[in-house]
Amino acid sequence: MISVAENLRETAGQAEHKAHDLARPGRYAVSAMLAGAYIGIGEVLLLVAVSPFVAEHAAAARLLEGAVFPVALTIVMFAGAQLFTSNVMVMLLGALSGRTGVKDLVGSWVLSLGGNLVGAFAFGAMVHASGVLSAPPARAMLAELVVGKGALDGGQLFWRAVLCNMLVCLGVWMFSRARGDAAKIFVLWLPVLVFVAVGFEHCVANMALFSLAILDGTAGFGDLGRSLLFTVPGNIVGGGALVACTYWFTGRPDRASDSSYE
Template identity: 40%
Template sequence: MDSDAHSLEIIAPDKIAKLVEAVGIRKARLGFLPTLTLGTLAGAFIAFGAMAYTVAITGSELGFGPTRLLGGATFSLGLILVIIGGAELFTGNSLVVMAWASGRVSTGAILRNWTIVYVGNLIGAVATAVLVHQSGVMTLGGGSVGTTAEGILLSKLAISPFAAFLRGILCNVLVCLAVWMSFAARNVPGKVMVIVPPVTAFVMLGFEHSVANMYLLPVAMLYKNGTVDVLALLANLAPVTAGNIVGGGGLVALVYWLIYLRTAPAAGPV
């Protein structure tokens, strides 16, 4: 009975802050190959969520809001795989800023982690896009899935850089809150339950996730033109990535650091 009651309890925010800081230190110390490999896995995991999202909203007659709700809930698969399966996601790793702000991780170490993870995410997402294209998934529904993918591509390319930056900020506030709250849960069902609402919300609201875009743009470009427009991809990823860093690192990690860890003594950077 005591163990069952314990499993239903959540971990308090001040303790979550210490856990996130400790995890950030471990992430910064992880070797190059494990970091890159786990980053590649995360890129593929987010691509699976984006792939499922594309199929889920195709042909929906539920109306704009309910269709976005369905798509967002489906997309949550990606972050669930990252958190439960274990992988290194660039957007979630914005929380390493907490360990950096405490002086436990050096600037070089955090930039190293972000760079390796970002490259790994890109490899995993683009590789998955190529596999999806070659497998014919985009031709499902008489090509309607491919048409949906093209529509997603056009809508994302039409966003101005400034709007993409702001949507990137808003997106990663919600993503990092999902990661943060996953630390509060003591079991897998609890973690899944807290991940789904914030992820669903950012997708519904049209916010921009850099790693999701690493899949969504290339897969549509491949279906439409047979090749990837690298310049167009980078034009979207640059402001979105910057926004993701500000949203997750600044508005979540630094804010919680100021609340819970600012007065804690530093033990020196890794």
């Protein structure tokens, strides 16, 4: 495992690379669309695999949801794609360390968020056409999930989103520190399991979930818009303030004694 200071340098380098990729916005957007689709894979797996247990009111259903959904972030990290929630941390660390600028940060966040949304809907449309979610337990679970999210007030959505992206970005941060594929998968899996099992809010996962519900007729675009209104800022605070800013503050070397940070 590499040190925190080394990981800060590597993450700032990732931000620099992402900033360079912004010069080709079409490619960047396609990569973001892939991330939205990959997160959708986790939602579909969750609905298909766990819905029979939910229908039987199994006590371990929430834990099972958490156990299967991390496949989504695992695919994102190993395949490579522009996911908004992890870009929150990466691009902010790049800006704080002086390797990238505010323009790069805003461009990455906006383009990845928009691409994630398009990718989630495109994948949702293919899933809807395939009919794999047509079984009554899966449809019932989908409707139950979106109704539950709609019942939360704005403050609850915001703070659940803060806590969610704190966990997601911690997973990505540990993924970068770990050495060896097995270790990377393990440290990525655990925080995502927690956020799903507990019921925190991930804006891109909600894009994927609500796209499926909209196509199924159990939710509307207004429901998705309301969710994003609170979860996007919450995810920014969670991944930005609670992970990027704190590790930059606590882990950066003394500039006066260690110029190698640059």
